[in-house]
Amino acid sequence: MNKLKINTFKNILWLLKNQKQIKNWRKRNFTPPSPEFIKHMIIQNNNLENSAWIETGTYYGETTKILSKISKKTISIEADKSLYDLAKKKLVHLKNVELVFGKSEDILENSVQKLIGYKNICIYLDAHLCHDHIKNIKTFGEEKNATPIKKELYSIEVHLKKFNKVNILIDDIRLFNDQFQNYPKKNYLVDWCMKNEFEWDIEQDIFICKKYNN
Ligand SMILES: C[S@@+](CC[C@H](N)C(=O)[O-])C[C@H]1O[C@@H](n2cnc3c(N)ncnc32)[C@H](O)[C@@H]1O
Numbered sequence: 001m002n003k004l005k006i007n008t009f010k011n012i013l014w015l016l017k018n019q020k021q022i023k024n025w026r027k028r029n030f031t032p033p034s035p036e037f038i039k040h041m042i043i044q045n046n047n048l049e050n051s052a053w054i055e056t057g058t059y060y061g062e063t064t065k066i067l068s069k070i071s072k073k074t075i076s077i078e079a080d081k082s083l084y085d086l087a088k089k090k091l092v093h094l095k096n097v098e099l100v101f102g103k104s105e106d107i108l109e110n111s112v113q114k115l116i117g118y119k120n121i122c123i124y125l126d127a128h129l130c131h132d133h134i135k136n137i138k139t140f141g142e143e144k145n146a147t148p149i150k151k152e153l154y155s156i157e158v159h160l161k162k163f164n165k166v167n168i169l170i171d172d173i174r175l176f177n178d179q180f181q182n183y184p185k186k187n188y189l190v191d192w193c194m195k196n197e198f199e200w201d202i203e204q205d206i207f208i209c210k211k212y213n214n
Pocket residue numbers: 055056057058059060061062063064077078079080083102103104105126127128129130139140141146148
């Protein structure tokens with residue numbers, strides 16, 4: 001098979017794999033949240049070379065698998081015991097993945113500290129109360145404390161200077177309007193970036209903070 005045919009074949013496979021997500025997104029007039037494969041592309045596009053990753057909120061481990069492929073080491077934190085146990089079994093073959101059980105607001109600082117020594121660090125903040133689409137129940141969390149984002153950002157601040165480059169991706173930026181659960185306004189994130197000398201941007205439904213120390 002020549003290169004053109006191989007590429008056409010790959011494109012068809014890609015379309016088949018993602019067609020359900022694309023169809024559903026079209027039904028929603030391409031409003032956020034974007035399908036999982038788009039989030040995964042944004043994550044991959046914002047990877048740093050020689051980087052370790054931390055994810056808060058493992059859920060079913062689909063993003064953890066992607067992070068494991070692009071990073072030297074991935075730590076993923078999950079507070080829901082049954083989801084944590086399931087991910088432990090499912091991802092046992094991924095040797096560069098460490099799954100940690102507990103609340104990210106309690107564990108994140110220690111996880112960042114463990115990764116000092118890696119040149120760069122990327123952090124995907126995605127821990128929050130959500131709907132378990134398989135069991136049809138709520139995951140860990142309660143409405144009034146649904147997102148630990150403020151505490152997570154606070155605990156990251158301490159170690160920022162210990163890495164050359166830091167990328168932080170915060171999912172679900174559409175919810176940051178001070179009107180839903182305990183999500184703060186988008187300005188809270190912008191102010192945090194200014195205070196800690198991060199550049200920021202938004203891609204689809206993800207808020208992205210970048211800090212390059214050298
Ligand atoms: C939206 S899902 C994460 C999706 C996952 N990152 C992915 O990309 O597939 C949110 C997860 O965060 C977990 N969670 C909720 N509050 C948490 C907290 N304070 N600390 C750690 N995990 C939490 C929930 O149990 C749920 O599994």
